[in-house]
Amino acid sequence: MLKVINGGIETLVEDWPGRLGFLGKGMAPSGAFDNVALGFANLLVGNRAGEAAFEITGGFFEAEFGLNTAIAVTGTPKAPLLNGKEIPMWESLEVQKGDIIKFSHIGEFGFRWYLAVAGGIDVNPYLGSKSTCIFGSYGGYEGRKLANGDVVRLLKPTRSLRGVVGRKIKKGLIPRYTREWTLRAIPGPNTSPDYVTEEGMNYLFSHSFKVQHTSNRSAYRLEALPDSFFARPDGGVGGSHPSNIIDHAYAMRGALNICGNTPVLLIADGPTLGGYMCALSVINADLWKVGQGTPNRDFIKFQMATQEEAAQARIDQKKLLTENTLI
Amino acid sequence: METSVTAIMPGLTARVVVNEGDKVSKGQEVAVINCMKTEIKVLSEHEGVVKKILVKEWDELQVGDPMVVLDV
Numbered sequence: 001m002l003k004v005i006n007g008g009i010e011t012l013v014e015d016w017p018g019r020l021g022f023l024g025k026g027m028a029p030s031g032a033f034d035n036v037a038l039g040f041a042n043l044l045v046g047n048r049a050g051e052a053a054f055e056i057t058g059g060f061f062e063a064e065f066g067l068n069t070a071i072a073v074t075g076t077p078k079a080p081l082l083n084g085k086e087i088p089m090w091e092s093l094e095v096q097k098g099d100i101i102k103f104s105h106i107g108e109f110g111f112r113w114y115l116a117v118a119g120g121i122d123v124n125p126y127l128g129s130k131s132t133c134i135f136g137s138y139g140g141y142e143g144r145k146l147a148n149g150d151v152v153r154l155l156k157p158t159r160s161l162r163g164v165v166g167r168k169i170k171k172g173l174i175p176r177y178t179r180e181w182t183l184r185a186i187p188g189p190n191t192s193p194d195y196v197t198e199e200g201m202n203y204l205f206s207h208s209f210k211v212q213h214t215s216n217r218s219a220y221r222l223e224a225l226p227d228s229f230f231a232r233p234d235g236g237v238g239g240s241h242p243s244n245i246i247d248h249a250y251a252m253r254g255a256l257n258i259c260g261n262t263p264v265l266l267i268a269d270g271p272t273l274g275g276y277m278c279a280l281s282v283i284n285a286d287l288w289k290v291g292q293g294t295p296n297r298d299f300i301k302f303q304m305a306t307q308e309e310a311a312q313a314r315i316d317q318k319k320l321l322t323e324n325t326l327i
Numbered sequence: 328m329e330t331s332v333t334a335i336m337p338g339l340t341a342r343v344v345v346n347e348g349d350k351v352s353k354g355q356e357v358a359v360i361n362c363m364k365t366e367i368k369v370l371s372e373h374e375g376v377v378k379k380i381l382v383k384e385w386d387e388l389q390v391g392d393p394m395v396v397l398d399v
Contacts, residue, residue: 216363296337
């Protein structure tokens, strides 16, 4: 088990790909915000890439291990302390019963860590996933973020610890973190000329948008678009603002919802339908970058991609998240 | 000796909950940061007296920005 000493700002149990198959019931998929960092952390400790781990957002999580096991920490480059001593990230190490891990504030780049434990986390899957949906209060650990005093059951390692301790990611394969994240995206469904001006689409694919402080697991809100973005004077029967349209299903995850003048990336716990236009969809292989975008600090740029590029990037990423990337 | 209570997260200042001249204890809430549509408490790591308040509501913050100066 893991005894939580300090739940930190927002620490959640998340797996990947989350809770799929329920968008039609209005249930977001949830799941790890950065599936690449989650995947690497799991592979390092001998788990399957999508096993549940702790997603630590913002930091200040502190916990005591109740068993001897192996762990790996990936994500924002600010190494946590184990019994007061910095530990290496992006590699697996052994921990003993009674050891205490402590995270401080986020690093110079990125916003989230993933702490994987050999064997995984022993929470009951809900509708096929161990992921927490904090806005729905279900899944994960009691449907909420971890709090001081919580005791989380851990599964026993399925492999010999000797076989996994000391494993690292091959050189050059650790994702590059930045403060300006380029997201490949496919335009549509609501674009130029019907909904957006040509000038507006050019702006969308060239401007660097600051991530707003209101961004969270439901939506990543970006700085406002100029009025010249819109091709229509109003939303017609959809509403008075030109971003309004008749209610439709959103392409979760990764749709860029235009809510008034605010572009909003709909992510893990976001809404599954609504009455705002969507101007592009971020490709699946780049969604992890959104999870490392730091509110009120980082910027997001969109780079136009095709469906073929999106499909290939997804295949390439899947290949990356295998034990072949470890040494 | 002076020390600062600093921002633990990027975000906006929601409020400062102490006044200049107040005594604060270690672990006491000093200020609140607004980020991710939630409120994040900033606690004092030291016991001391509030010497100066450096931020006001809606001020932008980055990790490590001083918010309150303490005389410890």
